[in-house]
Amino acid sequence: MDNQELGFKAGDVTEVMDATKEWWWGHVTDGFPASFMWLWVNRTSPGTRAGDDGAEARSSSRNQMRTVINKILSTERDYIKHLWDSCEGYIRQCHKRADMFSEGQLHTIFGNIEDIYGCHKAFVKALEQKFNTECPHLSELGTCFLEHQANFQIYSEYSNNHPNTCMELSWLTKLNQYMYFCEAGQLLQKMIDISLNGFLLTPVQKICKYPLQLAKLLKYTHHPQHRDFKGMEAALHAMKDVALINERKWRLENINKIAQWQSSIEDWEGDLRVRSSELIYSGKLIRVTQPQATSQQRMFFLFHHQLIYCKKDLLHQDVLYYKGQVDMDSLEVVDLEYWKDKDLHKNAFQLHYGTTGESYLLCARKPDQKQYWLKAFASEREQVWLNQKTGFSITELQREKAMLNASKQQAAGKPKGKQVVVPYPL
Template identity: 60%
Template sequence: MLISGGNIVSAEAAWDHVTMANRELAFKAGDVIKVLDASNKDWWWGQIDDEEGWFPASFVRLWVNQEDGVEEGTSEVQNGHLDPTSDCLCIGRTLQNRDQMRANVINEIMSTERHYIKHLKDICEGYLKQCRKRRDMFSDEQLKVIFGNIEDIYRFQMGFVRDLEKQYNNEEPHLSEIGPCFLEHQDGFWIYSEYCNNHLDACMELSKLMKDGRYQHFFEACRLLQQMIDIAIDGFLLTPVQKICKYPLQLAELLKYTAQDHSDYRYVAAALAVMRNVTQQINERKRRLENIDKIAQWQASVLDWEGDDILDRSSELIYTGEMQWIYQPYGRNQQRVFFLFDHQLVLCKKVKISFYVITVMCIVCICIYIYVCSLMLPSMAVCFHRITAK
């Protein structure tokens, strides 16, 4: 099924998606993706140019108004709490008054902040507090992995919202000056970096626990006791990741409808630059950690690996493809698949059971390093064979 009335819709990537799987769609933050199939709430099928593949739904934000290209988060859409055609964030084109438009954006920001605080409270009091009472089910280490620094985020957001409320003009919202609040709290937003970097581990730990029916019943009981909406715990834990990505979108929309002579204009412009930098840096750190994890998993799947670990020299896969390996002095050709990392090249041969075997380890000069990088189109196969550059 498609997302909206049988029509293809667009989404913007909030995070980089780095993958070696041949049926997954790789992209970088900011890329525009055509969503072709959203029948699965976790994995969608999409297209960028001529490439199609699966990608995590949580890595993108839907454009709510497909004609105007106004974006909104995916969590409500995935869970049935928001009609993709609604005007939750977008400002109706029929509104002609700039002040009214700005008031709408301000009201939306305040509404989402209050709603977000409730989500954080539900996580901390509804889940984490109850988990700590069950030492027979959860260790301190498990809780740290699952919930990360969610309590620090909750405390920070409460202070941030208090200051927003002070600057909010309830009678004339368009006169509100909320830009300075973002600037005053800009250092505090960096706590999201730890949470976002830990989120993948949290999902993996939850996935393992959910295989046991006791944990399924426990988390559901926590949700009902706290009178939380019908979203699984992993959906609640995704909220902070989506929230930090949403701030630049909201501030960009606010700046769009703020007159240059408005007292809040220069503060909103500065806040937008700050929050874009925060999200970009968090995204880059998250991408690097995910790359390292994927490389470690990749090496673990290689048969007969010898020598130093890939991660001792490299942290990023640059290029992958097929090549002809010519053995001297006989000039015999052999088909190999190569993986070009920063500082080393790995060559592999495929075996029938879909593993790869390291065939050669040697030193390569920088000219070969550059030449191999310009070889044929990448193949999404997985293979191994090693060359290092000093």
């Protein structure tokens, strides 16, 4: 953001000092665009006529509904473009290079994303037909979601396959020819500048956003006499169920991957599956041990509730040795932007336990890598909070089954010491 821009969240109240221009000015002399604001009129101000409150409330509700509906349609059109780019910019080009990609690889990488594109294209067309251009607040989007509820089950297959997608891409992207191929596909299709990992993660995240959008729309469709009120209520419950089913299947698949990863680590201690159901992020960091200020490069893996760090074998880089873990539930992440030893160890941050005073001093090699880690720590806390709010949990039986499957796979000849869990890109 620019220096004169004011960041705020939905629901925040800002005192407007000057609204005579296209840009409004708030009480901290920061500007923000008027098109993003709704005016909250002071009911006690002179000139407010008695009896206007009801009309103003209805008008405000309609305006808010119009904004939410337009936002839903806009994001759906963007998402369709995103899916189309994935199919045209990547899959179509991959089919032309049989020397680089087998059919089995393509199915592993892209799953059923082409089927998702076909179903979602029909869904967006139906949404547009339900959109009332003259009176947007009378649009019946809830009914449309209900009519297409069964089609959203197609996301389960994609979500279950996504960990395999990440594993396949993890080694392909280490080869220059595949990196150049992906970059060329982006340029030919004029796609936005995000990695293939990022493109293929979007459908996994998409299905979880619908309950939030529908809940917001239902908030403004509050009058039971609204023609879409019952449809919106039913659609919200239906999409919550769809999102929960997809989330649970995806997490159970992740538990299997975590069990496989855990069984591949040398000198492993404890059981990661007891509290963690997803790998949030991973990468190399330098751990600085006080007071000697000795530096050690380690591989760090951030899961729910836990940060695991390992040491690579000097001769066999694919072999990892367990070195320790950090409990994420009772620490504070501190960005050491102005750390006194910045010249010695740049891009530093600290994991600090307020109760015991214990801390971990970690450094990334580049500023952007540090920012990725800070975002990952924030994401981990958010995911833990969401799991608690929704009551999501993995049973002991499911954990034991995952470990049994991992043991069978290892006994079948999978070499020990190979990483099988791949971080999702941020």
